[in-house]
Amino acid sequence: MSAKKQLSVSAIRNGTVIDHIPATSLFNVISILNLEDIDSQITFGTNLESKKFGKKAIIKVSEVFFSDKDINKIALVAPQAKLSIIRDYEVMEKHSITIPDSISGIVKCVNPQCITNHENVPTRFAVVSKHPVKLKCHYCEKITDEKHLVML
Amino acid sequence: MSSLQNKSLVSINDYTPEELIQILDIAESFEKKMPAGLLEDKVISTLFYEPSTRTRLSFESAVNRLGGHIVGFSEAANSSVTKGETLKDTVLTVSNYSDLIVIRHPVEGSARYASEIAPVPVVNAGDGANQHPTQTLLDLYSIRKTQGTLDGLNIFMVGDLKYGRTVHSLLIALSEFNTTFNFISPEELRVPEGYKLILEKKGLKYYEHTDFTEIISRADIVYMTRVQRERFSDPLEYEKVKNIYILRKSMLENTKENMRILHPLPRVNEIDTSVDSSPKAYYFQQALNGVYVRQAIIASILGLV
Numbered sequence: 001m002s003a004k005k006q007l008s009v010s011a012i013r014n015g016t017v018i019d020h021i022p023a024t025s026l027f028n029v030i031s032i033l034n035l036e037d038i039d040s041q042i043t044f045g046t047n048l049e050s051k052k053f054g055k056k057a058i059i060k061v062s063e064v065f066f067s068d069k070d071i072n073k074i075a076l077v078a079p080q081a082k083l084s085i086i087r088d089y090e091v092m093e094k095h096s097i098t099i100p101d102s103i104s105g106i107v108k109c110v111n112p113q114c115i116t117n118h119e120n121v122p123t124r125f126a127v128v129s130k131h132p133v134k135l136k137c138h139y140c141e142k143i144t145d146e147k148h149l150v151m152l
Numbered sequence: 153m154s155s156l157q158n159k160s161l162v163s164i165n166d167y168t169p170e171e172l173i174q175i176l177d178i179a180e181s182f183e184k185k186m187p188a189g190l191l192e193d194k195v196i197s198t199l200f201y202e203p204s205t206r207t208r209l210s211f212e213s214a215v216n217r218l219g220g221h222i223v224g225f226s227e228a229a230n231s232s233v234t235k236g237e238t239l240k241d242t243v244l245t246v247s248n249y250s251d252l253i254v255i256r257h258p259v260e261g262s263a264r265y266a267s268e269i270a271p272v273p274v275v276n277a278g279d280g281a282n283q284h285p286t287q288t289l290l291d292l293y294s295i296r297k298t299q300g301t302l303d304g305l306n307i308f309m310v311g312d313l314k315y316g317r318t319v320h321s322l323l324i325a326l327s328e329f330n331t332t333f334n335f336i337s338p339e340e341l342r343v344p345e346g347y348k349l350i351l352e353k354k355g356l357k358y359y360e361h362t363d364f365t366e367i368i369s370r371a372d373i374v375y376m377t378r379v380q381r382e383r384f385s386d387p388l389e390y391e392k393v394k395n396i397y398i399l400r401k402s403m404l405e406n407t408k409e410n411m412r413i414l415h416p417l418p419r420v421n422e423i424d425t426s427v428d429s430s431p432k433a434y435y436f437q438q439a440l441n442g443v444y445v446r447q448a449i450i451a452s453i454l455g456l457v
Contacts, residue, residue: 113280115261119238139261140282141163143346 009045015062017084017091018074023047025077026057028151032073032106033066040064052080068095073106075099076133076149099130107135110148114140123152157455160267160274164285164321169328176293178448178457179441186447190456191220197250198224199242200277201233201257206417206439207277207287211254214446223249240269247272252453255279273453281317286449287416288321290442295326295373297441298412298434302329306370309333311377311397311422314341318416319377323347333358334367338393340384363396369406374399376415378422401426414438 021029026046035042041062050056071083075097083095105122116123116139125135125144135144156171167175196215200208203226212222223246225231232242239257243266246253253270255263256277263276263283278284296302307326313319313335323333323343327350335343335358342360351358361367368374379397384390398421399413412434415423419435427433451457 111260113258113260115239115259115265118259118262119240119265121261121265137261139264140280142260142282 009043009058009060011089012041012043012060012062012086013089014087015040015060015064016066017086018059018061018071018078019056019082019084020050020052021057021059021074021078021081022053023055023057026059028077029057029059029074029081031151032077033070035059035061038064069100071095072098072100073103076103076107077151099127099133101127103127103135106152107144108150108152109137109140109142110144110150111137111140111142114142116140154452154455154457156452158273159453160276161285161449161453162263162267162274162276162279163283164288164325166285172289172292172325172328175289175445175448175452176296178452179289179293179444180297182447182451183441183444186217187451188217189219190447190451191215191218191454194220194252194454195250196220196222196450197246197253198222198226198277199231199246199253199255199257200224200226201228201231201255201262203227204256204278206442207256207284210439210442211277211286211446214443214450217443218447218451220450224254239266243270243274252450275449275453281315283321284317285321286442286446287318288325289449290438290445291318291322291375291414291416292325293441293445294412294414294434294438299372299410302326302331304330304332305372306332306334308336308364308368308371308374309343309377310336310364310374310399311379312341312383313337313343313377315383316377319343319375320347322375324350327351327354327356331356334361334364334371335359336361336364336397338362338379338384338389338397340389341379362393365403368403369408371411372408374411374413376413376419376422378420398422398424399427400424401430404430404432407432 023046044059046057047055081097084091085093103125109116109123115121124138128134128136133146215222247270252273254275254277255266258280260280260282263279267274276283299305309319376399381390411432413432415435
């Protein structure tokens with residue numbers, strides 16, 4: 001690391017770092033990963049400078065290692081996020097995010113006439129296109145596209 | 153055991169082409185000789201959260217003619233829904249009283265949800281603008297019965313092709329049978345791009361027109377639907393086109409001998425009543441076919457055929 005570079009968010013000994021989150025998606029990511037319910041130490045920074053995004057966010061979670069299934073849930077809000085597994089201050093593994101083939105309970109169905117918007121039914125979608133994202137509702141069969149993504 | 157036993161029918165996509173044919177074959181055998189008493193010890197519940205004369209009566213007639221019993225309601229006002237009961241609670245309760253549930257509900261996806269929570273199989277009799285698979289099956293039955301085949305036909309679909317749910321489901325089902333499609337509609341009510349993409353992927357031919365007077369002679373089936381005023385953003389546009397999509401007797405002159413006119417009903421004015429006396433008018437027999445098809449669906453799901 002060059003002498004000029006400085007960590008904006010302090011390093012963790014063991015755990016997970018999620019970097020390259022668009023600053024506007026930080027709170028969505030926190031919510032999707034249920035970070036509110038985690039007892040261990042969590043630090044995050046937002047509105048950090050990023051060449052790619054202009055402003056990015058970063059989350060560091062101590063002593064927690066997410067499964068691929070869990071981490072892929074954030075693909076819809078932070079598709080370019082990068083995941084690093086840290087052990088004893090060293091990056092042991094790096095993962096990219098991939099959009100899963102199905103999405104459950106994260107996104108709202110765009111169709112106001114859908115049962116998921118009328119009764120307490122968790123949403124379920126098949127991912128029919130990944131770039132751009134198009135989700136087909138398991139219930140009403142309507143397509144929710146990127147422009148209309150609303151997180152629950 | 154039939155692959156259809158205990159399998160809910162929610163969307164036309166739930167059935168493979170082979171299963172669609174299986175239902176049509178059973179319906180055909182029922183039309184030839186109805187197995188009276190087949191449903192003798194069965195109770196079917198019909199949960200109609202919105203009024204639907206034809207579909208409900210057709211289902212009830214189908215069950216009654218096979219000796220089965222019906223419980224249910226014909227509009228939400230006559231049920232515990234008015235007391236605030238959720239769909240889930242109604243479906244779970246009614247499952248205790250019947251062997252199969254037939255449901256019509258204005259909310260889209262409600263039938264899929266009901267099929268996931270009910271311990272008994274569910275048949276969708278229409279969920280809002282989404283699916284109405286028994287209508288599609290009776291359309292297929294009517295086409296096969298009048299043409300002797302489902303393969304390689306020239307199907308004309310006329311009217312509101314943008315919002316018409318019967319048109320979309322029939323298009324999907326027919327796309328398995330090497331169909332040529334002619335879509336006739338006002339510019340504003342054309343078939344959505346997604347459906348055309350499906351046809352292109354399957355290598356099927358389709359043509360789009362705004363008038364059908366000149367080309368109707370090529371049709372094997374003319375499937376009429378209503379063009380509604382409220383679908384137009386500009387009322388003037390509706391006034392301009394409203395008479396183009398009305399089928400009149402004079403238009404039948406040079407049509408094929410085997411051509412038949414179908415309509416999901418109710419009709420308003422899109423088929424002139426002068427057409428009714430033509431041997432090519434098939435819409436009322438089409439409604440009768442719904443009884444055989446619904447019997448075939450119920451009997452298959454209950455494992456009785």
